[in-house]
Amino acid sequence: MRDVLIEPNTQWPPPGHDRLRTHWESWRAWWSGDIRELKKYTPQTAPGGYWERKRNKPGGREIHLPLASDIARTSGELVAGDTPALDFGDTSLTGQWDDLSQTIGWANRLIEAAEVASPLGGSFLRPAWDDRVADYPLLTVVPGDEALPEFRFGHLWSVVFVEELPPPAGWKAQRSGEVWRHLEHHELGQIRHELWLGSSSDVGRQLPLAEHPSTNYFPHQIDTTPIRPGLLCEYIPNYLPNPLVRLPLGRSDYQANETFFDALDTSWDSWMRDIDLGKNRLLISREMLDPVTQTGGRGGFLGRGRKDTPAKAFDIDAEVFTPLEMPAEDQGKPAPITPVQFKIRYQEHAETVAALIEQIVSRAGYAPQTFGMHVEGQLSGTAMRRREHRSYRTRERKRRYMRPPVERCAETLMLINHVMFSGPKPTKRPTLAWRETDQADPKETAETVNLYRQAKAMSCYIAVAMAHPEWDDVQIKEEVARIEKEEAELMAPPPTGHEPPPGTDPNQPPQQPEDDQ
Structure with a gap:
């Protein structure tokens, strides 16, 4: 069966999900906080903003407040910070799962999946096995933008995981811009591995798996029916529905927040500019300064150089502005020293930044208190929970979407452990219950x-x-x-001292000594 067929020398990426791809690039840039990525991709969803201006006019300060990264990390901790308990209906099986999950790193994978789903709208849980790596099942998390999924009736039908590989050692590129790709097809009853050499816009041609060291140990096709019918991997949407597409691809926490992220960086840059301009400086006459020379290098001064030229470069860290032609108050006397102190609009900037942060986290579905805002004074646990009610509602919504795929994934891991590593076979799908430790x-x-x-x-x-x-x-x-x-x-009543000795019947009368008989 070949549900997803990649034809040679065709468009890459394949048609489908085109509207989301632009957003995925932008959301990943906000999530990473990398300045180069922000300038390259965020103008697509925040045109005319701070980062587009920085891209078109490079130089100067470039500042970024990583609130987007904080939202993703907070989402992962809220949703999966408390590891769920899984009940397989049998005490021994549940105990076996507890041991296996510790070995696999189950709790870490769930937190990763929840954090990845926050910016990208969804993530995949991909079970695997390789006895050369470990003698137990493996579990990896694949971001939603690194897959080509196909859905039927709202359920995942097939998916292709895409991994771009570095050129193999000693490879001489035949053309510029060559891209090596490993395509992992997950279909009903099988997994297929393919190696392709193309470009950023063309899938190119298929090569034998042995041509690249990252794929040379993969079999071309794996029969998964002995493990379970259907797919082995699972898709976890951040939450649904997504107004950008009609497919059941999850909605990002950043969706519709891109312009607010850009405005937040604009506000921080303006605030820092006020601090630079607000440095206390003195305006004095040229006659009151010692002569200096310019080095002739780029922006250099205050040193020996090829020219004895007074320094004219503007040093933003200088305590004195130099040189200025100022008229003397009296004949033959230099002008007085004039201090200059620009106002730093701290309150205005602080209120603007706080308002933007509150708007962003609220639109993402969280209470401002979750991010440390409006928590003045000592509050009880119930009061804090009431303030963070919106965050808890968002968490519960995400957990409801996460529960079915997590239960199926745990069952798949136990089945892999049974078939490949002779572990116990589960008799039914486990039931998940979240451990509530912060309520x-x-x-x-x-x-x-x-x-x-x-x-x-x-x-x-x-x-x-x-x-x-x-x-x-x-x-x-x-x-x-x-x-x-x-x-x-x-x-129990207090002792009276007449209690019968331990091990005797209190209803039997005490025996008399033989001398008294």
Whole structure:
């Protein structure tokens, strides 16, 4: 079966997702914070802005506030910072999964997938195996802009993962701009590997996998039906729907925020310019200065050179402006020293920057308090949660989209471990539950539990589960047993000294000594 067929010498990238590609380049630039990438790609979605001006007129200060990167990192921590618990319906299988997940680095992969999905709208979980690398299944995260997916009825039908490779050692390019590509086709029941040599706009020609050291150990085709029917990889959308496309490709947290990102960098640049201009300087007459010479080099002065020319270059760090022709107040006397101190518009810039940050994080679906804004004073856990309600709602929405593919991916990893490494076989798909460890203040939880217990409206089991939401059923029951034992010991009557010895029946009368009979 060949769901995605790449023809030689055809357009690259293939038609489809064209509208998103421009945005992907821009979003990745904002996410990286790299100045060259910002100048190259962000003008496509923020025309006429700060970075387009910097691209057309290079030089001078170039400043960037990495709020976009902070949003992606915060999204990853909110969504997957608390590793979900997976229940396979069997205690031994769940224990085997816990050990396997620690070996695979499951928690790290989920955080990566959530962070990647924030700027790019989605990410892929790609299970793999290679006994030359490890004796257990492997899991990698593929960004959404490095794949060519095909959907049917809203479900992932096939996907091609694209990786650009460096030229092999000793390769002499036949033409400029050559691009080596490794295409990994994931289709129903199989995985295919292909090596192509083309250009940035042309897929070129297919070569044997042995032609490149990065692909020479891949088989051309792998039958995946012994593991499971269907695809092995999973797509995690950031959240849906996406108004840019009709396909179920996730929506980026940066979508519709590009011009605000650009305005934020403009505001920071203006603020720094005010600080430069606000340096205290003195205006004095030329007659009050010592003569200096110019070196003749680019921007050089205050040194020996080929010309004895007074320095005329403007030094923004100088404490004195030189030289100025100023009329003397009295005949034969130089003009007085005149201090100059420009106003630094700190308050105006601070308010502008704060307003832009608040607009950006709110449009991305988060509360400003999540990013350290408006948190003056000491607040309880409940008060903070109420302030961050928008962030928690966004987190829950992303988790609902993340749950089904994560459950299927965990099942696939267990099946790979069973087929390839003789591990236990799962009998059913696991059920995911997020561990909630940051939901309430411990003091407020204790007060709530105490009120319910006094009103006889909560059992000891529910009280322990509410106080320790991260515990499983076994841990809760063990704690309940310990509590009941301690309560029974406290409620026992005090000793009187006439208690029967341990191990005797308290209902039998004590035996008389033989001498008294």
